Amino acid sequence: MTDKKLKIAFIVNPISGTGNKEKIPGLIEQILDKNLFDYSISFTERSGHAAEMASQFAQQGYDICAAVGGDGTVNEVARSLIDTDTALAIIPCGSGNGLARHLCLPLETKSAINIINSAQIERFDYGIINGLPFFCTCGMGFDAFISLKFAEAGKRGPITYVENVLKEGLKYKPETYTVEDESGTHHYKAFLIACANAAQYGNNAYIAPGASMKDGLMDVIIMEPFDVIDAPKIAMDLFAKTLSSNSRIKTFQARKIHIHRSKPGAIHFDGDPIMTDADIDVAMKPLGIKIVVNPDMPEDEAQPNPILNAFSDFFNNINNVRDDIVRGGHRIQALNKLMLRKLSRL
Structure with missing residues (x-):
């Protein structure tokens, strides 16, 4: 290892995600390896x-931007680092933390800083949708509709997300898509189409459980209409x-795809x-971004998932009143409220 110190810049968004960021500069000063790094800390002021x-x-010429x-x-930091020699590091402070979770990075701030001290860097794929870089997922249809609702909600977190899904999901009208990839042209009526570089959206919601960020391929997920x-x-x-085992889901892999729908959206x-x-247009860019990784890269272990548990209760209740729902009963609204009450206590 060279005696020259690495230059790292910490870019802190004081209002993003959840939690207070006031203590983070002090934790960086306390935990960061000063023998390895020269560092600066900057705070964002606007979108x-x-x-x-x-x-x-x-x-x-900074070596790392965190x-x-x-x-x-x-996403903002990462898209400025694509195809450069500057690596991305992540101290996750959000409500979803999709990329951090996929890379098995710790969600606790002190541990995340310790990962940076390892200075282990690897290259990963990223994607482009209509000229816009993405690192986990992109999508259209209900996927994008809910992102709009979530952005308008004024508050973050899985409860807000699930609430929007429950309120809007059964009213959303599927669209018809023409999808062109390396294998030819296909037509789908779909609730959503998602293109995944990483396995999950965030919050342990796995849209593409088998996705790899090093294979040069996107996992394309087509969710058919459902009731x-x-x-x-x-x-x-x-x-x-x-x-991927659900009968309403179709999946395939591609390096690039072109999608046409009936109208803008x-x-x-x-x-x-x-x-x-x-x-x-969606395309993958192989190994185009450098990221500081967890040197241990633990296997994704089964952990208690309170959101899954809430859905499990919800699913069981749906089965119990299946006949009522088929006959046009209104128990579904009561079940929605039941699950949201459970989520509000998480």
Whole structure:
């Protein structure tokens, strides 16, 4: 190892995600290996500021930029580091923490700083949707619709997300898509189409349990239309990492795809929604970003998942009143409220 210290910039979003960031500079000072690093700490002041600062640090030859915040902050910093020699580090402080969870990075701040001290860096794939970089997932249809609702909600966390899914899911009208990939052209009526570089959205919601960030491929997930009986089982499979076995789900892998839909609408990239036209291009960029990794990279172990447990109770109640629902009963609204009460106590 060279005697020259590594230069690292910490970019802190003080209002992103959850929790107070006031103690983080002190923890960095306390835990960061000063024999290995020269460091600076900067705070964002507006949307897009993290991307601007990360770009400047990369141009100045910094070895690492650490994103301190939620998934939006991570995406901003990461997209300024693609195809550069500056590596991304993550101190996750968000409500979802999708990329950090996929990479088995600790969610506790002190442990995340200790991971940075290892200075172990590897290359990973990233994706582009209509010119916008993403690192975990992008999508359209209900996927993007809920991202818009989530962004408008004013508060974060899994409860807000699930609440929007329950309120809007059964009213959402599927769309028709034409999908072109290396194998040809296919037509789908779909509730959503998601393209995954990483395994999950965040909050341990696994849209593509087998996805790899090093194979140069995206996992494409097509969710077919479903009814009220199917909805809780799909939700359970999402959190139980068994979505690929659901009969309403079709999956394939591709390096790039072109999607045409009947009209313009929303897409999302790592949960950030944007309106775009009817044509959508998604492509993978192999090994185009450097990321500080957990040197131990533990296998993803089964851990208690309170959201999954809440869905499990919900699913069991749905089965108990299946006949009522089929006959047009209104027990579904009561069950929605039951699950949200359970989630509010998590």
